Amino acid sequence: MNIGEIARRAGVSRSTVSYALSGKRPVAAGTRKRIQDVIDELGYRPNAAARALKEGRTRTIGLVIPPAGRRLSHMQLDFVASVVEAAAGADLDVLLSPSGGDHDRSFEGLVSGSRVDGVILMEIRLEDARVDRLRQAGLPFVGIGHTADDRPMCWIDVDYAGLIRHTVRHLADLGHRKAALINRSPELVASGYGPALRAREGFTAAVAERGLAGVEVACGEDARSGQETVEDLLRDHPGLTAITTINEAALPGIQRALGDAGLTVPRDFSVTGVAAHSWAEDFRPPLTAADVPALEMGQQAVALLIERIAAPSTPPRHILLAPPISLRSSTGAVPSRRDATAG
Amino acid sequence: MNIGEIARRAGVSRSTVSYALSGKRPVAAGTRKRIQDVIDELGYRPNAAARALKEGRTRTIGLVIPPAGRRLSHMQLDFVASVVEAAAGADLDVLLSPSGGDHDRSFEGLVSGSRVDGVILMEIRLEDARVDRLRQAGLPFVGIGHTADDRPMCWIDVDYAGLIRHTVRHLADLGHRKAALINRSPELVASGYGPALRAREGFTAAVAERGLAGVEVACGEDARSGQETVEDLLRDHPGLTAITTINEAALPGIQRALGDAGLTVPRDFSVTGVAAHSWAEDFRPPLTAADVPALEMGQQAVALLIERIAAPSTPPRHILLAPPISLRSSTGAVPSRRDATAG
DNA sequence: TTGTATGCGTTATCAA
DNA sequence: TTGATAACGCATACAA
Secondary structure (H helix, E strand, O other): OOHHHHHHHHOOOHHHHHHHHHOOOOOOHHHHHHHHHHHHHHOOOOOHHHHHHHHOOOOEEEEEEOOOOOOOOHHHHHHHHHHHHHHHHOOOEEEEEEOOOOOHHHHHHHHHOOOOOEEEEOOOEOOOHHHHHHHHHOOOEEEEOOOOOOOOOOEEEEOHHHHHHHHHHHHHHOOOOEEEEEOOOHHHHHOOEHHHHHHHHHHHHHHHHHOOEEEEEOOOOOHHHHHHHHHHHHHHOOOOOEEEEOOHHHHHHHHHHHHHOOOOOOOOOEEEEEEEHHHHHHOOOOOEEEEEOHHHHHHHHHHHHHHHHHOOOOOOOEEEEOOOEEOOOOOOOOOOOHHHHHO | OOHHHHHHHHOOOHHHHHHHHHOOOOOOHHHHHHHHHHHHHHOOOOOHHHHHHHHOOOOEEEEEEOOOOOOOOHHHHHHHHHHHHHHHHOOOEEEEEEOOOOOHHHHHHHHHOOOOOEEEEOOOEOOOHHHHHHHHHOOOEEEEOOOOOOOOOOEEEEOHHHHHHHHHHHHHHOOOOEEEEEOOOHHHHHOOEHHHHHHHHHHHHHHHHHOOEEEEEOOOOOHHHHHHHHHHHHHHOOOOOEEEEOOHHHHHHHHHHHHHOOOOOOOOOEEEEEEEHHHHHHOOOOOEEEEEOHHHHHHHHHHHHHHHHHOOOOOOOEEEEOOOEEOOOOOOOOOOOHHHHHO
């Protein structure tokens, strides 16, 4: 089924059908109706490849996700879903591409095969070869996260440093004197993952600013690791009365370990951090935390990318989100008895 | 950068470059090397749209995911990741399409725009209009799940009925006399979601077969709903000593409610069901359950689809997976004191 | 208001 | 062993 067949059946030329569809040239009402009837009857849709070839754009964007081996976090998942949704709203298809590991071929296909009009790049590292590659290819892209260097690029990120700093100040205000940062996985930290390093930065700064004792640990992204990490912390760091974290997947384990140690939150121990809304609400008691606005980020990322595709030579914009910290019930005044953590 | 430019620089014709790339015609070694050098130097990749237009296939498959409003479960997430991975291995791109809600346009674009060579359809309902649409369009597809009617189609599914039946028998063997099935969300049950109805079917059959008292409840797909559901069950059904479930997202809440009620698993209460490996391992104690092999399903689904694309007129195959039930530690003999649940 | 003709980048047929 | 050329389906400049 192609445009010629529609034209033949409607008794008009191919260009008239094309113009009737695009509206870029006036078409007599009667003609238009005749064409539309045939289209409806046959369920015709223009061939995407032919259109892409002719127009020089694919109406498709690429979404580069972290490799499949590591499970995506809820936050990332919400993000993917909202990107797909926002793209659909703008009449854009979304091509998924894993990256990292042995998937360089897939990524290469995206950037050099004229497969997509632009790319959204998830999980950016402080030094990220993919960013260089995209820049070199001249393909419009938006990063979720930003690199360490200050070369201009278009990105949207959460201000992990600022938010973690904020949570530590909150803990200090409540009288806590010793706090731990439970960071993302050792692999991510080692690979220079931006949020992990920036969270560390914010933590270190706030701890110094307020004269707290601070300890930072990396932690696997699952409940079991969270539990072990907190068990270790409680054993090795007497006097610890609070945790802040950006590792949402560890939260159930953190909860479990505190419970096992006989610590009641927030009476005996305070927990806070940055997490997707649903994780914060699922904590018990509900977590005082900055809610990562994953859905909003997806929409904004698509909007930013559309903007860049339309005007690639414009100086790139970026957005640093600092969602407010929702005061829920997981933080409280430091316990009066210092040996509370002795369990 | 196109094939003509490569040809010009290598001093050959366009067809020679094409044949050097595809290997469908012998090319002199020297010529081939000259061409390859130019290609490597310029980083040329054939234009996907032009190739698709000429070949009549897109080397792209569509993955229709559940609507974004409802969060994907971990199992579904693992599945998506493994599909992308398997597709990349077969040199296929993956186009993501939400369905349901107001996304019919996106789905329509997929099926009638010659956008993809085939489709993987997630979360199939017992009656599913999308299946009819794909059949009518003559587009190869593989369902994750299968419809109620017995018209031939290609699918891969987990034998929820059989697995739940199996878990109930296991509970009966341990002496339990009253068990509950915690099903998926009310919305999914109401919409005729296959796994939910087939789990019910297996539960009802096994309960009747072994003469147990059985109660089935739908439950939202989050920890909070799981907790409330179990609280209600314990209150309304004295004598209840076991739960089986296919609602993995409710597991943390189930755990919490049992703990709050002072019940120790498996001494006072048994829990089992069907869940992704990671959920089962995260339960405490580890959940005796059938592990949904999401990664394997993704690979198989892609393999099945490739098979169908290659031979569309072949009678469709299907695969019903019945993973073994991993005996972990969450089920045990029925508590001797009947009023254990009164605690 | 509508029709004709061209070219997007590729693959494959035909000719040499 | 290689080159010239047609065709895939569409959008659009040009003609009428």
